[in-house]
Amino acid sequence: MVMKFVMVQKTMKKGKRGRAAVVVLGDFGRSPRMQYHALSLARQASLEVDIVAYGGSDPHGAVLDNPSIHLHTMKEVIPHGLPRIFYLLALPLKALAQFLVLLWYVCIRIPSPDVFIVQNPPSIPTLIAVKWACWLRRSAFIIDWHNFGYTLLGLSLGRSHALVKTYYWCERHFGSMADGALCVTKAMQHELAQNWGIRAVVLYDQPPEFFRPALLAEKHELFCRLKKDISHQHGLHDCVTHDIDENTGNSLFTTQIGDSLSMNENRPALIVSSTSWTADEDFEMLLQAALMYDRRVAAILNEPDSIKNEIIWSEISKGKQFLYPRLLFIITGKGPQREKYEEQIKKLNLKRVAFRTMWLKAEDYPLLLGSADLGVCLHTSSSGLDLPMKVVDMFGCGLPVCAVSYSCIEELVKVEHNGLLFASSSELADELLMLFKRFPDECDALKLLRRGAKESGASANWAFEWQQHALPLIEKVIAEKSH
Template identity: 35%
Template sequence: MYFGPSRYKYPKQDATPDEKRVSVQVLVLGDLGRSPRMTYHALSIAKHGGRVDLIGYLENPLYSAVSEHPNITIHALPPPPKKPASLPFLLFAPWKVLLQIYHLTQLLTYGLPPSRWLLVQNPPSIPTLLVAALVCKARHTALMIDWHNYGWTILSSTRLGGASHPLVSVAKAYECLLGRLGTYNLTVTDAMARQLREPPYSIASPTMTVHDRPAAVFRPLDDASRRGEALTSLFRQSMITNKLLPSVVDGATRLLVSSTSWTPDEDFGLLLDALVEYASHSGPEAALPPLLVIITGKGPQKAMYLDRIHTLTKAGRLPNVTVESVFLPFADYATLLSCAELGVCLHRSSSGVDLPMKVVDMFGAGLPVAAYSGYESFGELVREGDNGCGFETADELADILRRLLGQGGRGELDVLRRGAVREGSRRWDEEWDGTVGPILGLV
């Protein structure tokens, strides 16, 4: 990396066509492999002829269309430090933030040429918004903030035990103040866009909703007869329990999918309790079919929940229920969704106004969902009885599983599947071209 004075100049009036192309730096202070919305932004810009510097951590493989596109250059940030188990969070966090400030500042000011736009994911807001605002001011770059959620609400729910903690108050004030410095703001829901215009955010710059939409890789099976072939290939490659394959293919065993980052904002205890409840009513006399539940993803609470699943299984509390945990490449994950019969989403919104991308992907694959519904923006994506069902308790989820997967449930499940296909028919390219593309001068 080059650390001396910047060698780059702004394009001149007599610049070449390549120099006049729209240039955008897309920044994620997180794993690019698990940041689909931001990588979709990068791909859309590139497909319209823009030059993209995609910045973030490289922990998991990227969607191949992104990593292989000639207009996208990927810049991997140094991996963030790991917190020692003995070191308190309040001591570790400042050191981590200082390192992130250093790495971001070096790359954005010395390692890359000035760009026309800097598109930043929020959260995390600390230190991203501060560094981005200062760099944009110094380099005459327009700052676009893509609001996925609020950093202070995540901090409140996962680290410090409540909104009353002084550090949560500081984080909230920081995010509200720095969030006003964006030239444009994008949000994932209408409810979030409305909140940002009101106190305490009071953002005056243009703010628009850009709903998450599925990428082209998420498609319903165009031929139901291909399901067996797709499942056979998937089970073999992913080491999913092959002994269940014949009964999954013929529908005797029903296939459920849930994807997760294994973080505290998804209470997998709800799903496990619901599965125990379902299993207690299954068996030869109960007319409830066996289940194969596949959980995909990586994250900090994975080992804890896998231990709990093992304990429940060993204790005989999950008869006729098999739970598998796998991490799949992007294309295989899309195939799995298209082959499943029901998706389960346990996302709990810390702010009440964000939405889970995993449900968008499920709809893109034509998969109806059962999703946690206890937050304001839920209805912007999931419509009860049309493309999915909502629940807030394990008993409610267990009732949904019994109703949709038991005898007589196929009719309702088919209705929900048709609704999921309709919802997933509007794709990311169509959404982006009508909103972000004109702002960047690419459409």
């Protein structure tokens, strides 16, 4: 493989350095797959890598610290969050502004690359601008198909809208002009081949090496750092706030005595869900499941509706063991619907369930997944053909998952091995009750799924998969373009 790549490098035009450009018309810090591409291009293909993307969130430190990776941050010309009345007017204007800025970067600002690797979606204006740059700079063009852009636009406008049809035509036309393609599922590979005339190589998302189960000391340090975020967020007082003493070196989940660390017996079960707070993730389903769990546990324990939260808190502080634990949901991510759902959370009046929303540093997110008891994925896919990267990361950390069921999710989630699927709030509530009964010591079903998740994470390796599937494609298109 190494000798083959050396031969490809020798076929490049005289005086041209081995170089790749990664293009993301979005927040690069929230594009983990493209960050991993950049790392592999630098580490495994020994290329200089130029990243053209928007800023906003910091990428992982491994990307920032790599001397062969160069980040070129574009600025938003038209801001997000315009009123709905201006949405349709702003779409073409925003696309034109993005096209001009992106064209400047890919044609002039960055050094001429041997290959462009482009995240799709968004398709407009990304595919058009990069194709023009490839003509001008005689570079190879690879599209990494994460989903279909026209289906995402169709969530807000409807599939029959004229703009969606125009978007579909552009995505299909310019998508077919690429020199190579990667995609995230076999279902998407089949769709591209049968209906788009595009031959794509499947490169499943895999967690990089920094997604792994957290050590006890790492859990303790993380929970101590997050203590303020967990204790009184948005002025909430619920079933976890009374257990947090900000003046000690202990956390809600861990206790340190001298050099000895231990997990708290009466800790809540920690459930993590990462979301972009967009229309393709039904957060209402999770809120309703939490409410059902709360009410069903009260009914199981024959508690009157008038019971005071203070009684529950005092009993927990005395060490009373409940059949079902308190649940703490930590929801990570940024997006347009976050404030809407935060307002709904405040009105729920839950006794045994608490929610916290936060945005974590890139280095803390894997630690949170590696410290949690369960992951929840609300991703439904606008096309039904992509897979949620967040679940891949969870498996890398040995974290079992409850995920919304849709057409190709079973390419990733193996039911009763590394996770469970649900199609309604009631099903999710049933799964929470089943998994967390007699938590933390006697919940055998949860322990079985955790073993399966660890096996899935241990067998997954981004570097290996990238070298087997992406690198040969990159070598091929560079060699063909150089002749």
